[in-house]
Amino acid sequence: MRATYGRTARPRPTTAPPAKAGQEECERPEASLRPSANASGDGVQRIIDRGHLIAGIDQNSYRWGYRNPLTGKLEGFDIDLARAIAGEILGDESKVTFRSIPTSERITALKKKRVDIVVRTMTINCERIEEVAFSTEYFTGDQAVLAPAGSDITGFDESLKGKRVCTAEGSTGQGALEEGEYGAEVKLVPNQLDCLVRLQLGEADAVVTDNALAAGQAAQDPSTRLVGTLNRPEPYGVAMNIDDHDLVRRVNKLLEDYRQNGWQDAYQKWLAKDMPGIDGPPAPKYKD
Structure with missing residues (x-):
């Protein structure tokens, strides 16, 4: 296969990378840490000290993360979720700074802590969990x-x-x-x-x-x-720096509540017209 526009298609692993010493084989990459409303550490404290959450998003994906041409405001399913996460951590959904990042830069942005979270229809898989941490699944794609x-x-x-x-x-x-x-x-x-x-x-x-x-x-x-x-379900998760275990637990706490109060409203507002027939959010899976 050839790639154009100045980029070369690089071989990508088709299976999970070998497990590191002490790790189990990757069988359930979508299993995340248990939620906690009180988890604190470097990840959460960084956001509190700054006074706002930095969310990596897409501003070009209609219905998910896009800039409304009439108002200039960012809107979409992922945008609503990012605001809800800011509300969970800072008590104010408006305390979020959105940073548009291309698909290929999502992991790099998290590793270098340019963003606290990535909410950008990002699929959880065995390859990626070697580099970043994920919340539980909030939507299933293909x-x-x-x-x-x-x-x-x-x-x-x-x-x-x-x-x-x-x-x-x-x-x-x-x-x-x-x-x-x-x-x-x-x-x-x-x-x-x-x-x-x-x-x-x-x-x-x-x-x-x-x-x-x-x-x-x-x-x-x-x-x-x-x-x-492909008929191969792909779980979407909120991605974070691999060391921010406290932040993962706080985001999972938000998602636990959001599935009961918020998810369905966001689905009806943004996605139901183009993706009808979804009864509710995917159930979370946890590591322990």
Whole structure:
């Protein structure tokens, strides 16, 4: 496969990396730390001392994290969740600073503590939990193919052979394309919305991204349609620095409450129209 736009498609592991000494094999990457309303440590204290939460988000994903062109304000499902986390830690949902980061920079931003959390439709998997910590799952996605309505592309199959398929660098979409060996010409871009633009300009034949994002892109451009998924559930989690165990527990406490009061309202507001039929949030899984 070839990649264009100045980026090279790098081989990605298709299985979890070998377990480190003292660690179990990665079987349940979505299992997180138990929630605690009183957990404190460097992660939480850093936010309290600063006086505001710094959240890494996307401002180009319709329905999830995007800037409303009429008001200039950031809106979406992930934006609401980030505000709720600020409310949990600081008692005020307005005390959050949003920092837009590309897909490929999410982990780096957390490692260097440029952001406290990443709320950006980020899939929890065995590869990533070696580098960052995750909350419990707050939404379940899947990889999908988005193509023009008249395209002969039918999904993750031989119809992708020789086609120019766009996906974000560092995304699970990139991994799915490389693992599947569909014979596509993979084009890597910094953010998924760049792929929709490439598709509209005729510079790509299809887009591979999470179905949650693809549904938003299809809503933005009715001339496109989703033509297939991998049927491989992908759990979304809030990502944090791997050492911020206290912050993980506090975020999990917020999510415990949010599932009962907040999640369904956010789903109805942002996602139900494009992703109907979801009865409620995924159940949390814990390590102990």
